[in-house]
Amino acid sequence: MLVGSIPELWEMWVRPMAESGKGVTKQATVEGLFSKDCILPCSFPPGNGEVIHWKKGDKNVHSYYIQSDQMKNQDLDYKSRTYLFHQNIHNGNASLKLSNLTVTDEGLYNCYVGTLETKTEWKVTLYVRVSSYYALEYQKTGSRRMLMCYAFLTYPAPQITWLLGNTSIQETNQETSRDGVLYSLRSDQNIANTTDTYHCRIHLPYANWTAEWRMEEQLSVVEGGNTTVPCDYSNTIADTEGFSVVWTRDGVILGMAAFNGTFHSSHPRAQVNQSDFSLMLHDLTTQDSGEYLCNISTPYYTKLIVRTLEVENSKGIGAIVTGAIVSAVALLVGGGVGVVFWNKVDPTLKLQCEKSEHSASVMLLVDQMEEARMFPALLHVEEENMKTELLLLQRVECIFHLTSRSQNNMKM
Incomplete structure (x- = not known):
């Protein structure tokens, strides 16, 4: 007389019979977004008596047999986050939906599917990409100028380096914060030399981001006249998805342009040139004097160009x-x-x-x-x-x- 529960008997007798059949091993790579859902693929030839096991190392991620989920031995890291498409299993679909991804979900997953006729194995490598953000901010307070280089929501913690021209320099200050496993970091740099270019570089295992700042020669214009403030850009960068140009004066947005051909002006006497992204200013007054900043950005590059405009009476x-x-x-x-x-x-x-x-x-x-x-x-x-x-x-x-x-x- 056999003693034990039905699932235990199934594991003892039916699974070994399935594993004895002919098998095939497949591989796949999946990239998921942090905090989002993803699907790990696992297909097999349809058969009878399906046994499905998903594992990551020695962790039991999800199991299915006797036509139902078997979650008794599921690892707590995956509790309430896994889902099989039951209506498609008989058609040969054992793919696993993994919800609310975290960086610790990265790694190699093994999918085993056994039927009375065949056995199939998949090795699926999962990469979890974090939607990190980067920025370079320029501030002027009185005669003091400062740059602030930001990395938001990264994993692991980023490495930030500074260059003045081609020479490595130390940051002035750094602040770090955490949101769960994610890092946000700000690195400050005092601008002591306005004749050279400052570079901020952010290094991560999955991405590198670069920003630069420089100041151009002053423009002088007589009140009532017009002028054009140039913005140095590359045609290669302008063709990049996510490209944008934003013009500001003393922190106030004057106009912007985007990769998709959108142009917008928020000042009645300012307009962004659609061919070279320079800023055209009309009917100038002495109140238009100030520092004009052209911010050229792509997802992995930013350039800030500052030019002082002096409108004379x-x-x-x-x-x-x-x-x-x-x-x-x-x-x-x-x-x-x-x-x-x-x-x-x-x-x-x-x-x-x-x-x-x-x-x-x-x-x-x-x-x-x-x-x-x-x-x-x-x-x-x-x-x-x-x-x-x-x-x-x-x-x-x-x-x-x-x-x-x-x-x-x-x-x-």
């Missing part, structure tokens, strides 16, 4: 420069060279000056400030240097003419 510049020019002309006339100044000016130059825009004249005025400071020395110019004197005088007269016209227009 046109009335203030006219008053300052006009005073300097008038003083220079007075010195020249008082020194006895006034005849040269008024009679030797090239008419072509006058015509050119008359056609110039006011904005262009202002730039000429700024360009000639150094020469204006040198005019007293022209009172004692030797005869052989007269050509040089005349050239300078012509340029001064041009500027004086434009400035006088500008002042008359403002009075009108």
Whole structure:
């Protein structure tokens, strides 16, 4: 007389009979997302008296025989997280659904299926990928500039390194937090040198992420004018899925562009160029002065480019420069060279000056400030240097003419 439960008798007699049949071993690799569900494949030739066992090492993950689940010896790590597709087992489907994945679920799983006719084995390797996020943040407080490199929700803990140019440097500070088995880390770096490029690199077994920051030369524009702030990018990067460009000024978003061709502007006088992603600014005011940041990002790369824009008050510049020019002309006339100044000016130059825009004249005025400071020395110019004197005088007269016209227009 046989003693024991039906499942135990099944294990003692039916399973050995199934295992004695012809068998085949298959392999598969599955990648699942942390906290999500995944399916581990296991197919077999349909037969009678199916016995299904899923194991990971010495852990019993899921068992099925006598047409029902047998969970008595299931490992606690998998309790209430495994599921077989019962309605498809008779069709040869012993795949296992594993829910709420965690990083400890990674590894090699063995699926054994025995019937009275055949036996089948699968070796399934599971990788659990964590949806980690990375970012480089730039902050300016007064004259202090700082970079903060972030890695969110990673496993294992990431390694973060910094480079200044091609030289390795130490981080200023680091903060780490945990969310279960996942790590989040922030690494800070003070910006002491704005002429070189800073690099932050995040290293993980399954991914590497790189970011860089640099500051470009300052742009100066007169109030009321337009300008374009360039953004250095690569065509290769622009063709990457997940590519985006975001423009900000002092932390406020001005415009953005995305890989799918979407362009958006949140400022009425700002627009992102659709061909090179530069920022076009119109009708500038002094309040538009500040640091403009272009953030170019892909899933595994970020570039921050900072450029200072200085919008100058046109009335203030006219008053300052006009005073300097008038003083220079007075010195020249008082020194006895006034005849040269008024009679030797090239008419072509006058015509050119008359056609110039006011904005262009202002730039000429700024360009000639150094020469204006040198005019007293022209009172004692030797005869052989007269050509040089005349050239300078012509340029001064041009500027004086434009400035006088500008002042008359403002009075009108």
